[in-house]
Amino acid sequence: MNDAAATPAAHPAYDTAPVVPAAEWHALTHEEVAGRLAVAASGLSVEEAAARLARHGPNALPEPPGRHPLLRFFTQFNSALIYFLLAGAAAALALGHHIDAGVILAVVLINAAVGFVQEGKAEQALRAIRSMIAPHASVMRASRRVSVHAHQLVPGDIVLLEAGDRVPADTRLIRARGMLIDEAILTGESVAAAKREEPAASGAPLGDRHSMAFSGTTVAAGQGTGIVVSTGPHTEIGRIGRLIAEVEPLATPLLRQVDAFARRFTWLAIGGAAALFLFAVGVRDYGWTDALIAVVALAVGVVPEGLPAVITITLAIGVRRMAARNAVIRRLPAVETLGATSVICSDKTGTLTRNEMTARRLILARGGDIVEIEVSGTGYAPEGELAWQGAGDPAIEADELLRCGLLCNDAHLHNEKGIWRVEGDPMEGALVSLAVKAGLSPAVERGSWGRLDEIPFDAAYRFMASLHRGPQGEAAIFVKGAPEDVLAICYEPGGLWEAAIARAAAQGERLLGFAAKRLDAPPARLDFPDVSEGCDFLGLIGFIDPPRPEAVAAIAECRSAGIAVTMITGDHAATAGAIARQLGLADDPVVVTGAQVDAASDADLVGIAARTAVFARTSPENKLRIVRALQSTGAVVAMTGDGVNDAPSLRQADVGIAMGRKGTEAAKQAAEVVLLDDNFASIVAAVKEGRTVYDNIRKMIAWTLPTNGGEVLAVIAAILLGITMPMSPAQILWINLILSATLGLALAFEPTEPGIMARPPRPSRTGLLTRFMLWRVVLVSLLFTLVAFAMFALSLWRGQGLEMARTIVVNTLVVMEIFYLFNVRFLHMNSITWRGALGTPAVLVALVAVVAGQFAFTYLPVMQAIFDTRPIAFLDGVMIVAVGVGLMVVLELEKALLRRLGVFTAAQM
Incomplete structure (x- = not known):
């Protein structure tokens, strides 16, 4: 960092917030960020922090504007239908039938009361988003680590983040060690994002900004330090809050x-x-x-x-x-709107898919050729088998690969009332399930191969390594990580695997590479030089979040009913396209990325939205524009979502559908319908x-x-x-x-x-x-x-x-x-x-x-x-x-x- 940057006076551009467009902070080096925000390694002084707080306001989202309750109540009577009813009451009174007039007036009052209670969804959604900002934060102020209320954070503050922390403001990371951040509320990604301090590419989608930690997200693993670049309404969550406030409610x-x-x-x-x-x-x-x-x-x-x-x-x-079909209605007219739906815009993870990573195939090298072993079963349940075209037992053939995946692994599986759940990383949980399918016992293997040390996963080198002592006293290092990075530390030439990696990626699989290194004796501790070269590449394992079987049937029913289903996800295009084909969204699903949506005009987007089955790597603005484009054609749009990033489009849609299990409170407040089981089939039933x-x-x-x-x-x-x-x-x-x-x-x-x-x-x-x-x-x-x-x-x-x-x-x-x-x-x-x-x-x-x-x-x-x-x-x-x-x-x-x-x-x- 630039210790010479002493005072903000030397940087007059700072007084115009934000200093740099929010889309560009991730593309700057942290030294450039520190210079532009006039902050030294020791952090801001108490006086400077107070001055900036006075200038920029608290790190909080603004209270939603509200109307007086009486005004809200009386506006419920402002409709031709109510005047029509009152005319009926007057007619009844003219005849002297006071009971009938009283019944009509009671109907008017009941309708007004229902409307009054349901009024203000945007205000509720904004309040739910405000609660997502962390209450306290650890910062460096005048060379001292102090805990301050999150509302007191200002641009230029240096924050310290650890596993379990909620990120208090949009932060440019200057140090990241094994840092994984759950950004599902913003990106919809089911897998935590790996963070590192190097600048990300200019114009990178939100999910690819590896140098940023965003307000309201949660640190899943590791630790890091960063410079606050945006607070309150200038954060990504704040921007989403503004989008919600700008959306006009639609009549059903x-x-x-x-x-x-x-x-x-x-x-x-x-x-x-x-x-x-x-x-x-x-x-x-x-x-x-x-x-x-x-x-x-x-x-x-x-x-x-x-x-x-x-x-x-x-x-x-x-x-x-x-409600009996697991769809809870928050707003009465949404019942009928669902029946008029002509387009369902659905999230992928957990709605169309199980949100349970599953090992689908093992890829090995045998005799200079690549061979594949298919794995049956879905989800974390260790039920399935391994099958291949070769002779012999595939589990024996892949024994070392399976053992590596089980031992270089911190996850555990638990059976809770017949439901298998993973404690730890989803992909590691899938590896444990795979090992059990192949006949290995996690308890026995981990007991026989005791772990002596490990190198945690880090985005800088993109692999994890663990040191073990075997049952005969032998020692081994097991490595798993990104295929390219694991291949780089192995004897095995990468060229043999390029085609296999490309083929699996084209089918939407997430790949992990595995390697092992045998040692005569274990070192006192495991250091990076021990694994930087000389490893034997064991193979690849492809993972996929499998489609829900009931979702496949539900989509087929939608197509027969003339209802188009469009997938809008934060996931990568190849993965989303592969899932779309398995779901049968279209005969040949067209995939469009968020970057392409950004480049399209509103007029062009109407045609794009009409012919596209999958939108990948989308931002909240993308989703909002897609919904509006579809509505401009006369379509009645139902939109599903679970994250804060989905709230604006949920409110814009004719009927917003939030996920009840994994959905954020902001998404639920913005939606008219909440699914108790997060299942697409329940939408079709509704x-x-x-x-x-x-x-x-x-x-x-x-x-x-x-x-x-x-x-x-x-x-x-x-x-x-x-x-x-x-x-x-x-x-x-x-x-x-x-x-x-x-x-x-x-x-x-x-x-x-x-x-x-x-x-x-x-x-x-x-x-x-x-x-x-x-x-x-x-x-x-x-x-x-x-x-x-x-x-x-x-x-x-x-x-x-x-x-x-x-x-x-x-x-x-x-x-x-x-x-x-x-x-x-x-x-x-x-x-x-x-x-x-x-x-x-x-x-x-x-x-x-x-x-x-x-x-x-x-x-x-x-x-x-x-x-x-x-x-x-x-x-x-x-x-x-x-x-x-x-x-x-x-x-x-x-x-x-x-x-x-x-x-x-x-x-x-």
């Missing part, structure tokens, strides 16, 4: 559709009511009171009071079902449930709107024709109340229809009312209106009186809505089946409740007094049921005819 497809529907419906209802009032008064000579009653009847009929409540309940049921939820919402709308439409058309027709209305306003309100709280709610419990994952995703811009739904609304509304007037006229013609005629009409409408419910339960298939006739428990319970309610409405004296009804004769009741059966037959024939003629596709239905 359902909320957009409901809001648009509510706006149009509200204006239509207001316009229709006003026009009808003027027509009744001006043309039909209705009195003001009679006209007002007619308009109120229209309002009561047209407002689907129970629609928002049933939508909310349907979503809540979906939440419960998804998508299936999401499609079911949306199907059930559509069924409920397909059932509600036409039945309300029939009531409305009956009122309009009566006024236009100048005849008596076939139902009173109170009776219309009764129909809405008894049916929406029973039959409408029963549709929320409908199971998944067969073939739901064989349909393509619905377009994100599809309205709530598709062409088929509009057709159904018109057709069923007309049928209900015609039958209502026919039954009304028939009853009056038979001389049964107005009260009896209206009672028959109400019961006819209710029966038709019961039979129509059975038709709607299967929009994409025939409803007249044994399964359709049996119904579900929810449908049967609702049916019993409706029948009981209608008997009370018709025969109970108190209800007769309230609703002005009369008891219906048995034969009239049979005729009413027959009308319902006839409606069911007509609509089933219509459904079959439309499918046969191909008028509506499955997606349009």
